Amino acid sequence: MxxxxxxxxxxxxxxxxxxxxLAGIRGGRPSSKLVEDVPVEYFGQKLTIKQLGSISIIPPREIQISVWDRNAASAVLKAIESSNLNISANLESSLIRINLPSLxxxxxxxxxxxxxxxxxxxxxxxxxxxxxxxxxxxxxxxxxxxxxxxxxxxxxxxxxxxxxxxxxxxxxxxxxxxxxxxxxxxxxxxxxxxxxxxxxxx
Structure with missing residues (x-):
């Protein structure tokens, strides 16, 4: 029917x-799910971080995002900082580092x-x-x-x-x-x- x-x-x-x-709520350990679906405004398009770069977890509490297009890195950084995740990130060329404080x-x-x-x-x-x-x-x-x-x-x-x-x-x-x-x-x-x-x- x-x-x-x-x-x-x-x-x-x-x-x-x-x-x-729930993926947008951080847990005790870093997870790529925390940031992968964060929307990014890039050249008039709304994309997600996972569409713009690769995400790696560096123990114990670091997330690294390697942005494929260097020109998109600042847009990704802005999206992270303006999200409701309450996390800070650092940009080094096309690499974004996020260090998560312990909860x-x-x-x-x-x-x-x-x-x-x-x-x-x-x-x-x-x-x-x-x-x-x-x-x-x-x-x-x-x-x-x-x-x-x-x-x-x-x-x-x-x-x-x-x-x-x-x-x-x-x-x-x-x-x-x-x-x-x-x-x-x-x-x-x-x-x-x-x-x-x-x-x-x-």
Whole structure:
């Protein structure tokens, strides 16, 4: 059913957005995910850092970005410094160095709160998708039922049950499938959040 396919696409998009939001929250160890999707304005185009250079991790707390086009290096540096990552970077020719300070206990708790907020927003988004899909199921069922009644009123030979594309039983089955997908997605959100919290606490 197209409705359930639409559900899968919307959920996948919501999870992708959730992961992207968490990637922007730094953990206890440096990660390329922290900076790779930072948007960069370059010659009228909006690109990401991973499209403009290679990212390396230098233990214990350094991220290096080797910008392929030297002319783009200053734009990458500006993008990092103007992002909401609260990190500073140094530019040496086409190489950008980011030294991440260790996280204090207080800062870790702040970041965990931000991660939990993102998870709650993701759950709210999923609930909204569920409600939207259920309304569409109801709409299609009602439209089919009205069509069947109109056909019967004109002397059509098909019964209402035969005319419906979505029977009442099917309507509830589809809604059950929707809820199953939502429950599974909420479990996935919780696992992603747990992994992020572990990353912050490292």
């Amino acid at each position: 197209d409705i359930l396919k639409n559900l899968e696409l919307k959920i996948a998009e919501a999870i992708k957005h959730f992961k992207e939001q 204090s206990g207080e800062r870790r708790q702040e970041l965990i709160k931000v991660a939990k907020k993102e998870a709650e927003e993701a759950r709210i988004k999923i609930r909204g998708i569920r409600d939207e899909i259920n309304k569409e199921i109801n709409r299609q069922f009602s439209a089919c039922a009205r069509g069947a009644s109109a056909s019967a009123g004109k002397g059509g030979s098909a019964s209402a049950g035969e005319e419906k594309k979505i029977s009442e039983d099917d309507k509830f089955k589809f809604k059950e499938k929707v809820q199953e997908s939502v429950d599974k997605t909420n479990e996935e959100i919780e696992k992603i959040l747990e992994n992020k919290i572990k990353e912050i606490e490292e």
